[in-house]
Amino acid sequence: MAFASQNNGGGRIGIIAGSGRLPLALALTLQSNGGTPYLMLVEGEADPVDYAGFPHEIIPITKVGRFLKALARENCQSVTLAGPVHRPDFKNILPDVEGMKLLARLTRASRKGDDGLMRTIAAFLQEKGFTVVGAHELASDLLAPLGAFGKHEPGENDKADITTGIHIVKEIGRLDIGQAAIIREGYVLAVEAAEGTDGLLKRSREFAWGHPAGVLVKLSKPQQDLRSDMPTIGRDTVQAAKEAGLKGIAVEGGKTLVLDLKEVVREADAAGLFIVGVETDGKSE
Numbered sequence: 001m002a003f004a005s006q007n008n009g010g011g012r013i014g015i016i017a018g019s020g021r022l023p024l025a026l027a028l029t030l031q032s033n034g035g036t037p038y039l040m041l042v043e044g045e046a047d048p049v050d051y052a053g054f055p056h057e058i059i060p061i062t063k064v065g066r067f068l069k070a071l072a073r074e075n076c077q078s079v080t081l082a083g084p085v086h087r088p089d090f091k092n093i094l095p096d097v098e099g100m101k102l103l104a105r106l107t108r109a110s111r112k113g114d115d116g117l118m119r120t121i122a123a124f125l126q127e128k129g130f131t132v133v134g135a136h137e138l139a140s141d142l143l144a145p146l147g148a149f150g151k152h153e154p155g156e157n158d159k160a161d162i163t164t165g166i167h168i169v170k171e172i173g174r175l176d177i178g179q180a181a182i183i184r185e186g187y188v189l190a191v192e193a194a195e196g197t198d199g200l201l202k203r204s205r206e207f208a209w210g211h212p213a214g215v216l217v218k219l220s221k222p223q224q225d226l227r228s229d230m231p232t233i234g235r236d237t238v239q240a241a242k243e244a245g246l247k248g249i250a251v252e253g254g255k256t257l258v259l260d261l262k263e264v265v266r267e268a269d270a271a272g273l274f275i276v277g278v279e280t281d282g283k284s285e
Contacts, residue, residue, distance in 0.1 A: 011075040011076055011077035011078065012035065012036060012037060012038060012074060012075055012076050012078075013030060013035060013037045013038075013076065013078050013079070013080065013133075013138065014037070014038050014039075014040065014070070014071045014074060014076030014078065014079040014080070014130075015027060015037050015038070015039050015040065015079070015080055015082055016040050016042065016067065016079060016080070016081045016082070017039050017040065017041045017042060017045070017046040017051070017056075017082055017083055018042050018045045018046060018081070018082065018083030018084050018085040019042075019045040019046060019083050019084055019085070019086075020083045020084060020232070021083075021234055021236075021259050022082045022083045022135060022232055022257065022259065023039070023046060023051075023082040023083045024050050024051065025142070025259050025260070026080070026082050026135050026138060026139060026142075027039060027051070027054055029138070029139040029142070030138060030139070031054070036055065037054065038054075038055050038056070038070070038071075038074040038076055039051050039054050039055065039056035039057075040056070040057060040059050040067055040070050040071075041056055041057070041058045041059065042059065042060075042061050042083075042085055043058050043059060043060045043061065044060075044061075044086075045061075045083065045084075045085055045086070046058075046083065055074075057070060061085060062096070063096045064096060064098040064101075064102050064124075065096040065097055065098035066096065068098055068128055071130060076130070077129075077130060077131060078130065078131045078132075078133050079125055079130045079131070079132060079133070080132070080133050080134060080135055080138060080227070081121065081122065081132070081227075081229070082135050084196070084229075102120070102121075102124050105120050105124070119225045122225055122227060132227050133227060134226050134227035134230060135230065135257060136226065136230060136257060137227070141261075142257045142258060142259070142261075143253075143254055143255075143256070143257065143258070144233075144251045144252065144253050144254065144255075144256040144257070144258045144277045145253055145254075145277050146253035146254070146277040146278070146279065147253075147276065147277055148274060148275070148276050149258075149261070149264070149265050149268065149274075149275040149276065149277070150265040150266075150268050150269040150274070150275060151269050152248070152268065152269065152272060152273060152274035152275075153274050153276070154215070154247075154248055154250070154274050154276055157185060158215055158247055158248060158274070160186065161183040161184065161185065161186065161214070161215045161217075162183070162215055162217055162250045162276070162278060164183050164186060164188070165181050165182075165183040165215060165216075165217025165250065166217060166219065166250075166278065166280060168181045168183070168188055168191065168217070169181050169191075169217050169218070169219045170219065170222065170280070172191050172192070173219060173220070173221035173222055173223075173224070174221070174222050174223070176221060176223070177191065177192070177193055178191055178192030178193050178200075179192055179197065179218055179219060179220065179221060179231050180192040180197045180200055180216060180217060180218040180219075180231075181216075181217055182200065182201075182204050182214055182215070182216050182217075182244070182246065183214060183215055183217060184207075184209075184213050184214030184215070185213065185214075189204060189207055189214055190203060190204050190207070197216075197218060197233075197237065198236065198237075198240060200216075201216065201237070201240035201241060201243070201244045201246075202240065202243075202244075204244040204246075205243055205244050205245070207244075207245075208243075208244055208245030209245055211245075212245055212246060212247045212272065212273075213245065213246070213247055214244075214245070214246045214247060215246060215247060215248050215249070215250055216237075216241055216244075216246055216248070216249045216250070217249075217250045217251075218231050218233065218249070218250070218251050218252070218256065219231065219251070219252045219255070219256075219280060220252055220255045220256070226255060230255065230256065230257050231251065231252065231255070231256045231257070232256065232257040232258075232259065233249065233251060233256065233257075233258055233259070233264070233275075234258070234259035234260060234264060235259070235260055235263050235264055235267055237249065237264075238264055238267045238268050238271060238273060238275070239267065239271075241271075241273060242271040242273060246273065247273065247274065248273050248274035248275060248276065249268075249273065249274070249275045249276070250275075250276050250277075250278050251275070251276075251277055251278070252277070252278065252279075252280055253277030253278060253279060254277075255280075256277070
């Protein structure tokens with residue numbers, strides 16, 4: 001695997017861990033390279049049981065001062081935000097002093113969607129003297145390659161659906177609605193909204209045909225800060241796409257994280273699904 005230095009920017013790497021498998025995958029990757037990342041688990045998002053083998057602490061999302069103190073105490077001059085965090089209810093939060101400084105900015109940013117929240121948090125950390133790095137900068141081999149991942153490839157009709165999907169997903173991304181859409185034979189079956197990609201795929205099961213058809217297209221948003229929020233797929237995505245009756249998955253090469261690539265390819269091959277990394281000019285590889 002290709003890695004950035006554990007001392008990216010000096011000191012150890014701090015990981016603010018949200019939900020999903022990305023924070024753990026990243027921590028394991030850094031550990032295998034000889035590093036000792038420090039995990040700050042967002043309360044209610046990351047499961048502490050998963051991180052028993054790593055130095056960590058649990059911090060409520062509104063206690064910004066505790067995140068800053070932990071980063072300074074553990075000599076984490078660089079920090080990455082990994083895994084989604086649900087948008088807090090701003091009417092019912094009790095922030096600490098640093099949280100109060102950030103609260104007004106977060107409230108304004110929330111009107112611009114989840115990506116606005118992540119950009120605001122990243123900017124705040126930088127103002128406090130920390131270097132914000134992306135998961136892809138720490139473990140570049142997690143990035144999706146261009147072209148077909150496994151033995152199955154999209155046909156001509158699938159490529160047309162991918163082209164349509166790229167256009168649709170770019171537009172909903174520009175509006176900060178979502179990162180994915182499902183296209184079937186030129187028809188926009190569903191677009192991602194607040195439920196996320198897993199919810200999108202689950203919702204699409206009711207539209208499944210008697211034979212596999214349709215493509216999940218997932219891309220980064222045009223304004224997305226990839227250091228703090230990069231599209232991610234994994235084995236669960238493959239399983240959900242299979243259950244939704246799809247033929248394949250198209251992601252953005254070089255701008256999508258793939259967790260457990262070998263297992264993703266193995267499961268996709270076994271399920272008869274293609275997975276392809278595409279360029280965002282509308283052409284599949």
